[in-house]
Amino acid sequence: MNHRPQRSLLAALGGCAAALCIASAHALPEAALQAAVAQFTEASKGKADATDASSEQFQALLKAEPGHPLLMSYLGATTTLKARDAWAPWKKMSYAEDGLALIDKAIGLLGPEHDQALVQGTPVSLQTRFVAANTFLGLPEMFNRGPRGRQLLEEIQASPLFAKAPGGFQGAVLMRSARQAEQAKDLPRARGLYQQVLARQLPQAGDAQAALKGVQ
Template sequence: MKKSKLLLLSTLLATTISSAPLYANPTAEILANYSQAAEGDKAMVESVYNQLNVMIDQQGAKPLTMIYLGSTQTLQGRDAFLPWNKMKYTEKGLATMAKGIGLLDTLPEDINQQERIQGLPEAYLAQAMAAVTYTSLPDMFNHFDRGYDMYLNLLNHESFVQQPFAASAWIYHTGIVAALKADDLPQAQVWLDTMESLDAHNPLTQTAKSLVASQG
């Protein structure tokens, strides 16, 4: 009788574990597809949207997954023909991203204990994706300031500077683009100085240097 109870308990435990969400981050394939979508591939937008939804349904929602899903929904808004659909998809994307940002507190506080995605701790990549999405939206959605504040908090954080520059260069670059849009040339110069100190010959450093020089 005791063995039967133990066997039943073991079976129930195994079933619970196997059915529990894995809370996975987006795969390399999904991230590559997202890049194509962001660059204007409309068919890929729908593909990424479906891939992320399947992942969330099967494995649970992590901050990065939700932020990528929300950003993808804003791309649906970008590509929509009718103005009300642009609004609908974009606002839905902003709501999804807000949920993702709200989940950041569920990650380990120590970034060294977080999963690294594209060379960065997942919280850093999540914040960067939110920042670049917010600052890229049309002004009527009133999220630029929020996105720029995220850049200020992230890029000026001491531990972010210590991340591999090959992984973080694009975030400095997009942060500088946002700073120039905000007419904050001093901050753009500070971030450019950081880029040059880390790798002056990196193509993104050179591009950022040209952008800042054009505003001087």
């Protein structure tokens, strides 16, 4: 199982998530969440010891807040990273399937209340879908999760909540969608998404401007 694409995609996700802080109705412990996300960021860069630490921390957070979809989606994403790090093929598959099951469950748990609970001004519902989309799109094609990942990105952008989210989150979603369009050789769509980042003057504008040079 080749997890190089997953490593790069989840690295982008981890970099985005590392700056997040919680301000939600569930009153999640901010310091503990930040520590777990920081470990996830390191794990996404290929550090196996950080993967284990992140998994343990998200498990502890989820035990304290059972059924929280964002925590569950992060635990699922971290579990798929264990598949990247495992040596035995059967272990790789087991971790991947367990991680995907957690993410699927997290998405299934989303309800109207998660449109109101915020992560740095961004609804938990959108963040959970974004974690899922990044994970799905980073998996090898054999898992057939690419179409669902693309669908989730489209759902996020189509949500009336998206335009109200902080610029950093909007930019992360648009940049991820643009890169996916590039991979699919849909250069007109990629250009349009990068141009949206520029037009909205989002924090990723510099990256979008550089990326545009490669899709002319």
